[in-house]
Amino acid sequence: MRQSxxxxxxxxxxxxxxxxxxxxxxxxxxxxGNVYNAKPEKVIFKLYNSYALTGKGHGTxxxxxxxxxxxxxxxxxxxxxxxxxxxxxxxxxxxFLEDFNRHPxxxxxxxxxxxxxxxxxxxxxxxxxxxxxxxNFSVNLDGKYNSLILVYHDEPGVISKVTxxxxxxxxNIASMNCDRSGKGKEASMCICLDGEVSKSCLEALNSLExxxxxxxxxxxxx
Amino acid sequence: xEKITTFRQLYYACKENKKSIYETALDNEALNGExxxxxxxxxxxxSLDAMKEAIKSxxxxxxxxxxxxxxxxxxxxxxxxxxxxxGKTAQKIMIYALATSEQNLRMGRIVACPTAGSCGIxxxxxxxxxxxxxxxxxxxxxxxxxxxxxxxxxxxxxxLSGAVGxxxxxxxxxxxxxxxxxxxxxxxxxxxxxxxxxxxxxxxLGLTCDPVCGLVEIPCIKxxxxxxxxxxxxxxxxMAGIIxxxxxxxxxxxxxxxxxxxxxxxKESSQGGLAKTKTAMALEKxxxx
Numbered sequence: 001m002r003q004s005x006x007x008x009x010x011x012x013x014x015x016x017x018x019x020x021x022x023x024x025x026x027x028x029x030x031x032x033g034n035v036y037n038a039k040p041e042k043v044i045f046k047l048y049n050s051y052a053l054t055g056k057g058h059g060t061x062x063x064x065x066x067x068x069x070x071x072x073x074x075x076x077x078x079x080x081x082x083x084x085x086x087x088x089x090x091x092x093x094x095x096f097l098e099d100f101n102r103h104p105x106x107x108x109x110x111x112x113x114x115x116x117x118x119x120x121x122x123x124x125x126x127x128x129x130x131x132x133x134x135x136n137f138s139v140n141l142d143g144k145y146n147s148l149i150l151v152y153h154d155e156p157g158v159i160s161k162v163t164x165x166x167x168x169x170x171x172n173i174a175s176m177n178c179d180r181s182g183k184g185k186e187a188s189m190c191i192c193l194d195g196e197v198s199k200s201c202l203e204a205l206n207s208l209e210x211x212x213x214x215x216x217x218x219x220x221x222x
Numbered sequence: 223x224e225k226i227t228t229f230r231q232l233y234y235a236c237k238e239n240k241k242s243i244y245e246t247a248l249d250n251e252a253l254n255g256e257x258x259x260x261x262x263x264x265x266x267x268x269s270l271d272a273m274k275e276a277i278k279s280x281x282x283x284x285x286x287x288x289x290x291x292x293x294x295x296x297x298x299x300x301x302x303x304x305x306x307x308x309g310k311t312a313q314k315i316m317i318y319a320l321a322t323s324e325q326n327l328r329m330g331r332i333v334a335c336p337t338a339g340s341c342g343i344x345x346x347x348x349x350x351x352x353x354x355x356x357x358x359x360x361x362x363x364x365x366x367x368x369x370x371x372x373x374x375x376x377x378x379x380x381x382l383s384g385a386v387g388x389x390x391x392x393x394x395x396x397x398x399x400x401x402x403x404x405x406x407x408x409x410x411x412x413x414x415x416x417x418x419x420x421x422x423x424x425x426x427l428g429l430t431c432d433p434v435c436g437l438v439e440i441p442c443i444k445x446x447x448x449x450x451x452x453x454x455x456x457x458x459x460x461m462a463g464i465i466x467x468x469x470x471x472x473x474x475x476x477x478x479x480x481x482x483x484x485x486x487x488x489k490e491s492s493q494g495g496l497a498k499t500k501t502a503m504a505l506e507k508x509x510x511x
Contacts, residue, residue: 004377005257006247006370007265009336009399010344013272016326017288017438019338020383054436054492057289057509059329074272079329125383126337 012127012222015078020105021051021058024123026078027220029067031131031143032109032119034217042091043068044110051105051123052096061094064107073127073222137188138179143220145174145192150205151213154180154187158210162189165204171195226250227378229416229470232371236412243406243415244364247371266363266370269333273322273345276332280321287327289435289509292443296320311354312454316447318346323446327439336373336382339389339438340396342446344369347400347453348407357407368406369399372419380478384431384490387481393442393449394426394477400453405460418460420470422453427473427480430488432495434502435509441496 014023045064047055055061059078066078069086081087099106103122111117120133121141131141134149141147148166152158159178166173172194180187197216205214226232226246236246251257281300286293299317306313322342326332332341348369352362373382376395380387401418410418426449434440466473487494496502 004374006251006262006367006374007257009373009377009382010269010366010370011265011333011335013269013331013333014338015329016332016338016341017329019334020385022329023334023338050436057435057437057439059288062329074331076329076331125381125385127334 012073014073014127015059015063015076018058019127020123020125021055021060022063022078023073023127024105024125024129025051025055025060025063025107026067026071026073027127027129027143027222028107028121028123028131029064029109030070030220031067031129031141031217032121033068033070035119035131035134035141035149035215036109036111036115036117037215037217038113038115040068040090040111040113042112044093044095044112046095046097046108046110048097048099048102048106049104051107052098055096064109065092068109134188136181138177139188139190140175140177141190141192141217145194146196146219147193147217148189148191148197148205149213149215149217150189150191150211152187152189153210153212154182154184155210158187158208159189161208162191162205162211165201166191166193166197169195169197169201171197225253227375229375229420229474232375233412233416242364243371243402243412244367247367247374250371262367263363266366267359269335270359270362270366272331272333273335274349276322276325276330276341277318277345277349279330280323280325281317283324283328285328287324287439288329289437289439291505291509292327292439293324295443296324311350312451314350314354315346315450315454318350319343319447319450320443322346323443327443335369336377336395336399337384337392339384339442340393340446340449343393343396343450343453344400344403346447346450348403351404351407355407361407365403365406368415369403372399372402376423376474376477379474380481386489387477388429388484388489389431389445390423390426390429390477391481392431393445394423394429397426397449397453397456398422400450401456401460404453404457408457408461410457410461413465414460414463416470417465418453418456420466420468420473421459421464422456423470423477424466424468424473425452425456427477428484430484430495431490432488432497433490433492434497434499435506436492436497437509440502
């Protein structure tokens with residue numbers, strides 16, 4: 001387990017009232033927004049279990065939307081986010097659901113626009129979060145690392161080529177998660193990094209054969 | 223130097239190097255080049271400033287909380303006509319704790335220290351004492367780092383979350399942190415600081431987390447001034463040389479075990495205790511519609 005630091009204990013500075021239901025919601029929104037990486041026309045938020053049940057009283061719905069709009073966890077506009085000019089520029093709706101196979105604080109973001117994408121995650125306590133699914137692929141993003149998400153055609157050697165390119169940047173890989181829909185079909189890689197990869201590395205990755213989505217997701221500041 | 227994970231290690235590291243808890247804690251953070259002294263002091267300064275802002279806003283607001291069931295208690299305490307049996311500083315601490323907690327419920331800006339539900343405890347004790355006893359900003363930051371180190375060591379054993387450990391792990395841990403900060407500001411030595419934290423923690427074991435309607439509101443708001451004063455008792459005892467007969471690390475062990483033994487119905491699930499009282503159920507019908 002990662003040892004906590006004093007700075008974790010005396011922070012975050014946040015809009016109340018709950019680290020898991022408010023600050024965690026904002027962070028989930030921010031990270032999901034980074035994953036989508038475009039201006040959505042519409043976002044459908046699906047809140048599950050405790051998030052659905054007590055979410056309104058904790059401003060979870062406001063936090064999720066504020067995060068997608070790029071507000072920081074301590075932004076006092078979160079309270080009135082529905083009235084902000086930023087919120088008025090997009091369409092959104094909230095669904096409150098029960099599914100006990102999901103985490104108590106689970107959420108799905110359905111982004112609609114030039115590209116449609118579903119991002120799922122959980123608020124796991126004390127403001128910590130995990131994004132565990134993008135479309136149908138399992139990932140493991142906690143917002144603490146710069147990360148690469150790659151979707152590619154399942155072929156021998158792709159992983160080795162990708163890690164080789166990262167190595168050229170002298171960046172250490174902190175963790176790596178691979179998944180695929182079936183042998184020789186669509187596959188995904190989620191790579192958490194200790195440093196930052198260069199633009200040229202991203203360009204090289206983009207030009208690799210068999211890779212069709214390359215996304216670089218910066219870690220969250222708070 | 224090895225990474226410090228227990229109060230015992232903290233005590234011996236301080237003794238060996240003739241350093242205070244905050245100095246040892248800063249050395250410890252800087253191990254493996256993780257967090258420089260500058261980084262930690264900067265975060266402490268930012269958090270301290272945000273704590274002061276939250277108190278300032280909370281003192282002058284009577285805006286109701288989200289659910290509409292609270293928000294005027296800090297005002298009531300400030301304008302109380304009853305003659306107080308507490309001293310000026312203790313009274314101020316209660317007011318500051320309520321001010322911060324109510325700000326939290328209004329979705330105002332607060333510092334989770336260690337959690338949002340317990341956000342009033344450390345700031346109220348630290349800032350009210352500093353104001354009344356002339357502790358400068360540097361001393362306040364040192365006290366906040368002392369509090370942070372106390373919370374960090376507790377969190378090595380168990381996550382500071384009501385869902386895992388009940389309220390003993392949130393408001394209880396916050397009270398131990400506040401006791402340590404206060405004892406530091408009062409000039410207590412390393413042993414007294416650790417003892418004050420142990421005494422505070424020992425007397426919250428088994429504290430449940432049973433919030434009404436699942437909201438950080440009842441009993442959380444008023445628990446903040448209660449647990450702030452609890453820290454004063456702990457510091458007062460420790461400064462008199464009274465020690466916790468059960469050492470701090472063993473108290474933390476007991477807290478971890480108690481958390482595990484506690485029914486999930488009493489750990490932030492709102493399925494037992496206060497949350498299932500007749501009045502709570504009636505409120506639930508009205509609020510969560």
